[in-house]
Amino acid sequence: MNLGVVGLGPMGAAMARRLLQAGHEVSVFNRTAARAEPLVQAGARRAASPADAASGEVVLTSLADDAAVESLVLGERGVAAGLPPDAVHLSASTISIALADRLAEAHRARGQGYVAAPVLGRPPAAEAGQLFVMAAGEAATIERVRPVLEAIGQRVFGRARRIS
Numbered sequence: 001m002n003l004g005v006v007g008l009g010p011m012g013a014a015m016a017r018r019l020l021q022a023g024h025e026v027s028v029f030n031r032t033a034a035r036a037e038p039l040v041q042a043g044a045r046r047a048a049s050p051a052d053a054a055s056g057e058v059v060l061t062s063l064a065d066d067a068a069v070e071s072l073v074l075g076e077r078g079v080a081a082g083l084p085p086d087a088v089h090l091s092a093s094t095i096s097i098a099l100a101d102r103l104a105e106a107h108r109a110r111g112q113g114y115v116a117a118p119v120l121g122r123p124p125a126a127e128a129g130q131l132f133v134m135a136a137g138e139a140a141t142i143e144r145v146r147p148v149l150e151a152i153g154q155r156v157f158g159r160a161r162r163i164s
Helices: 010-021 033-041 066-074 097-109 123-127 139-144 146-152
Strands: 002-006 025-029 058-061 088-091 113-116 131-137 153-160
Touching: 002 010, 010 025, 010 033, 010 058, 010 123, 010 146, 025 033, 058 066, 058 146, 066 088, 066 097, 088 097, 097 113, 113 139, 131 139, 131 146, 139 146, 146 153
Parallel strands: 002 025, 002 058, 058 088, 088 113, 131 153
Antiparallel strands: 113 131
């Protein structure tokens, strides 16, 4: 699968490594560009912007808080601007319900999919692919991103739920 990862802190970088190890084509973006270097050396493509990282089938975001997610997803050259129609934004960030609803609506208006998938675990669990993933969204969309979810987590809990 051709996918992107936006946000390369300890959790995002570990998930990106797991996705590379699972054989996915991975583009990476971080506001601090140096954080992408180890992943580029491991085979990832460095993206010039969140929109560039989102140009594949799926983009996973792992960001600190609502402000970071809003800026990098809905901002200029953000994920939503680069994500093709029918591609999916998989949000692994812990964000407010209000922002999750806004993201779901923004993606729906663009013909894009959205799955809220916060993860439970620490960076060592992410490195080992043993995160617990709680996925919410349209059932068919969750199934489309299941290979990504299974690459990062040992247990994936999915519940079809219309967000918004």
